[in-house]
Amino acid sequence: MTASASDALIRLDGVTKTFGTTTALKDASLEVSRGEIVVLLGLSGSGKSTLLRHLDGLEIPTAGSVEVLGAQVPSLKGRALRDLRSRVGFIFQQFELVPSLTVLENVLTGSLSGVRGPRLGLWGYSRASKLTALEHLDRVGLLDRAYQRSDTLSGGQQQRVAIARALMQKPAILLADEPVASLDPESSEQVMALIREIAADEGLTVVCSLHQVDLAISWADRIVGLRHGEVVLDTPTGDLTKSEVMEIYGRVATTTAEIRAVAEELVEAAAQVAAS
Amino acid sequence: MTALDSATDAATRGGGPVPRGGGQTVAERAPKRPISPERIAASLTLVALVVLGILAVRDVDISIPAMVQSRGNAENFMARVGGLTFPAPADLAWLIALTVGLVLVGTLLAAVLSVPIAYLAAANTTPGNGWRAAARFIGVLTRALPDVVLAMAFVLMFSLGTLPGILAIGIHSIGMISKMFADAIEQIDEGPRLAIRAAGGSKMQEFTSGILPQVLPSWVATVLHRNDINLRGSVVLGYVGVAGLGLEMSYAFKSLNYGKGLGIALVIFILCVAMEIVSSMVRGAMLGEQKHTRSWIDRILHPRLGAHASTQVERPAWAASPETAVRRPWTAQRIRHTIAGVVAVLVVIGSVLVSQINWMDLITFWAKLPEVAAKFWPPSFGNYDASAMFQAMRETVAIALAATVLTLLPSLLLGSLAARNVAPSSGARGTARLLLVGIRGIPELILAIVLVVITGLGAQAGVIALAIGGIGLLGKLIADSFEEVDRGPERALRAVGATRLQTYTSATVPQGMQALIGHSFYMLDTNIRAATILGIVGGGGVGYYLLNASQGSRYETVTAIVLMILATVLVVEGLAMWMRKVFR
Numbered sequence: 071m072t073a074s075a076s077d078a079l080i081r082l083d084g085v086t087k088t089f090g091t092t093t094a095l096k097d098a099s100l101e102v103s104r105g106e107i108v109v110l111l112g113l114s115g116s117g118k119s120t121l122l123r124h125l126d127g128l129e130i131p132t133a134g135s136v137e138v139l140g141a142q143v144p145s146l147k148g149r150a151l152r153d154l155r156s157r158v159g160f161i162f163q164q165f166e167l168v169p170s171l172t173v174l175e176n177v178l179t180g181s182l183s184g185v186r187g188p189r190l191g192l193w194g195y196s197r198a199s200k201l202t203a204l205e206h207l208d209r210v211g212l213l214d215r216a217y218q219r220s221d222t223l224s225g226g227q228q229q230r231v232a233i234a235r236a237l238m239q240k241p242a243i244l245l246a247d248e249p250v251a252s253l254d255p256e257s258s259e260q261v262m263a264l265i266r267e268i269a270a271d272e273g274l275t276v277v278c279s280l281h282q283v284d285l286a287i288s289w290a291d292r293i294v295g296l297r298h299g300e301v302v303l304d305t306p307t308g309d310l311t312k313s314e315v316m317e318i319y320g321r322v323a324t325t326t327a328e329i330r331a332v333a334e335e336l337v338e339a340a341a342q343v344a345a346s
Numbered sequence: 347m348t349a350l351d352s353a354t355d356a357a358t359r360g361g362g363p364v365p366r367g368g369g370q371t372v373a374e375r376a377p378k379r380p381i382s383p384e385r386i387a388a389s390l391t392l393v394a395l396v397v398l399g400i401l402a403v404r405d406v407d408i409s410i411p412a413m414v415q416s417r418g419n420a421e422n423f424m425a426r427v428g429g430l431t432f433p434a435p436a437d438l439a440w441l442i443a444l445t446v447g448l449v450l451v452g453t454l455l456a457a458v459l460s461v462p463i464a465y466l467a468a469a470n471t472t473p474g475n476g477w478r479a480a481a482r483f484i485g486v487l488t489r490a491l492p493d494v495v496l497a498m499a500f501v502l503m504f505s506l507g508t509l510p511g512i513l514a515i516g517i518h519s520i521g522m523i524s525k526m527f528a529d530a531i532e533q534i535d536e537g538p539r540l541a542i543r544a545a546g547g548s549k550m551q552e553f554t555s556g557i558l559p560q561v562l563p564s565w566v567a568t569v570l571h572r573n574d575i576n577l578r579g580s581v582v583l584g585y586v587g588v589a590g591l592g593l594e595m596s597y598a599f600k601s602l603n604y605g606k607g608l609g610i611a612l613v614i615f616i617l618c619v620a621m622e623i624v625s626s627m628v629r630g631a632m633l634g635e636q637k638h639t640r641s642w643i644d645r646i647l648h649p650r651l652g653a654h655a656s657t658q659v660e661r662p663a664w665a666a667s668p669e670t671a672v673r674r675p676w677t678a679q680r681i682r683h684t685i686a687g688v689v690a691v692l693v694v695i696g697s698v699l700v701s702q703i704n705w706m707d708l709i710t711f712w713a714k715l716p717e718v719a720a721k722f723w724p725p726s727f728g729n730y731d732a733s734a735m736f737q738a739m740r741e742t743v744a745i746a747l748a749a750t751v752l753t754l755l756p757s758l759l760l761g762s763l764a765a766r767n768v769a770p771s772s773g774a775r776g777t778a779r780l781l782l783v784g785i786r787g788i789p790e791l792i793l794a795i796v797l798v799v800i801t802g803l804g805a806q807a808g809v810i811a812l813a814i815g816g817i818g819l820l821g822k823l824i825a826d827s828f829e830e831v832d833r834g835p836e837r838a839l840r841a842v843g844a845t846r847l848q849t850y851t852s853a854t855v856p857q858g859m860q861a862l863i864g865h866s867f868y869m870l871d872t873n874i875r876a877a878t879i880l881g882i883v884g885g886g887g888v889g890y891y892l893l894n895a896s897q898g899s900r901y902e903t904v905t906a907i908v909l910m911i912l913a914t915v916l917v918v919e920g921l922a923m924w925m926r927k928v929f930r
Contacts, residue, residue: 128540154546168555168559179541182542
């Protein structure tokens with residue numbers, strides 16, 4: 071499963087990022103090759119989001135290099151940066167749909183980098199892009215909601231709209247930042263299955279951050295563990311051992327309640343590994 | 347047993363102060379209340395302003411005996427009125443359309459100009475701090491220049507008509523509108539905007555697709571609110587030659603045709619109240635949509651909608667496939683939105699047409715500009731005595747202070763009664779709200795004009811007019827901020843057994859105090875601007891000299907007086923900003 075250097079779509083090398091006095095990423099290196107489904111695993115504040123945001127040029131590293139789809143992301147500006155972003159889909163924890171716009175318009179905003187100038191309302195988009203957007207909506211099972219305001223949908227439905235919006239970009243890479251952290255278990259399962267299914271159909275490379283160990287083990291091809299901004303684990307899910315999970319979670323737990331929670335996670339993780 | 351245990355033990359046994367830390371009493375051990383020098387300075391300024399205001403009220407000499415005396419004047423006046431008369435219905439309809447049209451066009455002009463200024467002034471969209479400071483300065487400057495002063499200048503540059511009024515409203519309103527627009531931009535959820543950036547959208551697309559949809563309801567509400575204010579203010583524009591109801595009224599009073607003047611005043615009052623009702627209905631409809639609450643009208647129209655919303659209804663026919671879904675279905679909601687949109691566009695087009703803008707003026711204006719501008723410079727008081735001018739400015743400030751102090755108590759009373767959580771009954775609340783709307787509907791200038799006729803020229807008419815007009819605004823602001831306080835402390839006090847009045851003074855007022863101070867300064871700010879204008883209709887102060895200088899074509903004197911007003915307004919504005927900062 072390890073990437074051969076020539077095939078890598080994403081290449082981080084010694085990336086450090088500091089915000090004032092806090093260090094969010096410390097000398098992080100990572101390569102992801104075409105078609106891989108990678109989960110970034112770690113507690114909140116471990117640097118997962120920061121790492122993902124670097125891949126889309128939403129953050130500039132303090133040191134180190136970020137190469138995505140063959141381009142040095144920190145050096146990109148203007149049109150070139152927007153072109154790169156259009157080939158990288160991003161799914162947010164809080165969905166980040168524009169609440170007062172219809173579902174269809176929200177999906178269409180995914181195509182903005184391909185058109186010139188601002189768009190106000192549905193009539194600003196061509197019939198062809200509307201049709202494409204509706205096809206994506208049909209695929210995520212929300213065609214009949216196309217003309218509803220996006221804030222009238224449930225959380226799981228909103229996240230599916232966000233996936234359709236990302237598809238509208240015709241991305242090569244899909245980034246997802248805790249896509250199910252705000253959802254109930256049933257919707258979570260639907261959304262994660264949908265991402266996997268679409269990734270397989272479109273041959274997408276996926277980098278997704280999660281904090282649930284069991285979900286990560288059952289869903290990903292490869293797990294990258296982060297702790298305090300450092301990459302502390304990088305392994306295919308099949309080989310994941312209890313002690314490696316301990317490496318990610320064990321040392322950061324300080325209170326009794328946290329240690330108990332970690333112990334429970336570990337039991338579950340072991341059961342999962344045994345089952346697979 | 348620990349030290350803490352023994353201490354509480356002693357306390358519960360009623361053992362009095364426990365000697366600890368070297369035998370000190372509780373009073374000695376209690377931490378000293380921290381004192382911030384800035385807060386003391388601000389409090390002293392506040393006290394000084396109130397005292398000055400009270401002194402000003404005394405100087406203006408509003409005494410009951412004087413009122414009784416002036417009743418004779420009033421009777422005299424009423425006798426001369428001899429009954430209200432109105433212009434012919436066709437003329438009246440035309441004047442109403444013209445007035446509403448030019449106010450609307452002016453407000454919309456300001457709204458359009460405010461968008462880029464607000465974008466530069468909002469902390470989260472500004473390209474740099476230099477841009478931000480410049481945009482905010484434009485806002486403060488345009489707010490400080492009274493629209494009537496601008497109109498005077500424009501009347502000199504354009505032929506008479508609507509254009510000076512439209513431009514004056516359009517420029518002056520930028521101050522308030524751009525500030526409220528920028529506030530709305532700063533309050534958006536950044537997420538959707540970030541999502542559009544992540545999808546490769548440009549800055550412009552981030553704005554139109556990520557920010558604009560979020561701020562639009564608040565922006566429309568701001569424009570409607572400002573439109574109400576501008577309609578009330580349009581009366582005085584007539585006094586300096588802007589066409590419409592105000593001009594007609596000023597002609598009537600100048601020719602001593604009091605019946606007709608008062609008739610037009612009544613029309614303007616009804617127009618203002620009607621506009622206020624229409625705009626609050628539009629605001630309510632928009633906000634209702636935002637919050638997904640259903641008004642009683644909705645409930646009558648679609649009684650079972652609520653039950654359906656959550657359950658999965660079967661797929662509608664249009665959603666059979668993406669091809670059939672490209673054509674947006676005509677739902678009841680879409681029909682409603684389209685009708686509202688078409689009506690709005692028609693109103694705007696109608697307003698532009700009815701204003702009969704002389705577009706040629708906009709072209710010839712630039713040719714005349716250097717010549718006219720040269721007349722305004724350098725500023726000089728001309729044949730006025732500088733000390734007399736400063737005295738007049740002081741009188742204007744005194745009128746504003748006195749009016750603000752007189753407004754405070756009635757506003758607090760009426761505003762409290764109008765707050766849902768304070769009012770003893772819904773009947774009392776309704777009555778108070780109605781009174782506030784009614785008072786807000788009266789344009790202060792009409793009040794002042796009528797009072798000037800009754801009490802004669804001078805500060806007294808100005809103070810009373812501003813004080814009454816202020817109750818409408820301040821009372822509403824107080825009611826709104828009392829309704830916004832946290833209800834928890836009120837419930838807690840009621841649970842303790844406090845009376846209604848005790849709950850009000852100990853829970854509601856302390857929480858609303860900061861807002862109260864902020865609103866009072868806003869009131870003073872507004873009153874200073876209004877007081878300069880009042881002079882134009884004979885309400886005392888510097889406005890009288892301003893009007894004289896402009897009618898006598900002494901432009902350099904106009905400049906000097908405007909600069910003096912500008913400096914005063916900026917000082918008060920700065921003071922108000924400081925107060926809001928300290929008492930936050």
